[in-house]
Amino acid sequence: MTKALVTGCAGFIGSHLTQRLLKDGVSVIGIDGFLDNYDVAAKLRNLAEIGTHPAFTFHSVMLQTQRWEQWLDGVDVVYHLAALPGVRSSWGAAFSDYVSHNILVTQSLLEACLKLPKPPVIVASSSSSVYGTMEGSRTDEQTPLRPISPYGVTKASMEQICQVYVKAFGLPVTMLRYFTVYGPRQRTDMAFHRFFSQMLKGESVSIYGDGQQSRDFTFVSDAVEANLLAARHASPGDIFNIGGDREIKLIDVLNIMGQLLQITPKIQFATGSAGDSLRTCADISFAQTKLGYRPRVGLEDGLRMQLANLRAQNKG
Template sequence: MKKALVTGCAGFIGSHLTQRLLNDGVTVIGIDGFIDNYDVAAKLRNLAEIGKHPAFTFHSTTLQTGRWDIWLENVDVVFHLAALPGVRNSWGKSFADYVSHNILATQELLEACLQRPKPPVIVVSSSSSVYGTMQGTVTNENAPLRPVSPYGVTKEAMEQICSVYVKAYGLPVTMLRYFTVYGPRQRPDMAFHRFFRQMMKGEEVIVYGDGQQSRDFTYVTDAVEANLLAAQHAVPGDIFNVGGEREIKLIDVLSIMGTLMNLTPRITYQNGPAGDSLRTCADIQFAQQRLGYKPKVALEEGLRHQLAEIRSQSKG
């Protein structure tokens, strides 16, 4: 890989991926539309160091502007992370925005890559939200897709449109289903970031639901590694679960956070919002076998890194 396009390069995972590519000597074209689903200042912080790199060219725009001849010139690999995230905000009139950013923009990208003399490899970021609330022990990629939120529906539809282009044209697309990614630069609306901030301020921690919901949490550098491995080893049409090292209940995560901060969290429980999955747990055997993927960062270590970054921001 000599040159890559990263959509959503100023976001949480996208900025980490861009930084890793640049460190590995790859020339990167980055696109980000600064959608105001959360504080744009956070995205600007993510770009602060990356933007100084001589091998990085940044375009501040949405994919819908369609300057594909410029963006895709001599690109070997496209990492497609641009999306409108978040389960809770995807209901009501906002659903049209999710359709635009998650489905229609992806189709435009696929069509543009198809027109290239040699289409680049395309690694598309999806979500465990396509599964809904998981049943049984662990969930592999062949499990039924039963999203319980409009956001999950758009991610499933995005996967379907990618699969159509693979089947019809052999376009080299692979998809990664992330299981709750966390770590430094995590979106401020996400649970871990919010919990740490509330505890640092001495506030009660607001937990939606009863705290017994469980998740498979994935540290951000492991998600980045999955992208790089998929670009190298995936077969067109492959779909991979990208998970962490274990499933854990949210209430137990809060206990770990409290230990790291030398305090006992004061918790207030509120009704869980519509669309939240009660349980996620990834079977990552396919990613292990095909890609050599293996999560390297344990939850306790990852939380320490995230806490250190939040404390550093607070001092700044």
């Protein structure tokens, strides 16, 4: 595959994926509308990290303009990462924005791809948002979807519209359910970025809930590798859990962060938010078997790299 379209290329995962593709000799058409759902300056820094590579063509535009014929010209594979994220902000009147960015845009992209020689389309989904709070042991892809937030509803609906195009037209769409991706360039509104930033300033760390909620954390380079593997090995309609090396409680993550900073974190507990999952834990056996996916970066090493990146940003 020699030419890729990456939507959301200035975002957290999208910027890392774009860099990896360019490093691998792939030409990239990148699109980002610079939604102001979090600090736009962070996205501009991500774009600067990609740089002025001769094989990178960037369009600063909203996907709703639907210039698909221009963007998809000569494309061999599509990585659709653009979305409006966030559980807490998806309630109320904002829900219509989530429908537009997460469902309607995806449907229009799939419709445009029907006019091409059926390129692989890799779509970013969300584990905790579509599964809801998980029960039992590790969660596999056959677990019923029980979203508990409006955001989760839009991601589950996005998956359904993808499956419709797979079944009706044989469009080779693959969905990746990420389990809490972290690492350098993580969104400024996400937990690890906030925690490290607060600790570096000597401030108390704010946690929603009691800190006993657990997550399966995935380092960003592992998420990027999953995209590349899916483009090569997935079948139309496949859905893969993409997780990390283990499940861990949030309070224990804070202790690891404190050890890296050689401090004892000061914690302020806040009321838990509606729509937040209490537990996520991925069964990644399907991705391991079919894609050859293996998480390479353990949590301690990943946090160390994220901290180093944040410190470098602060010095700059």
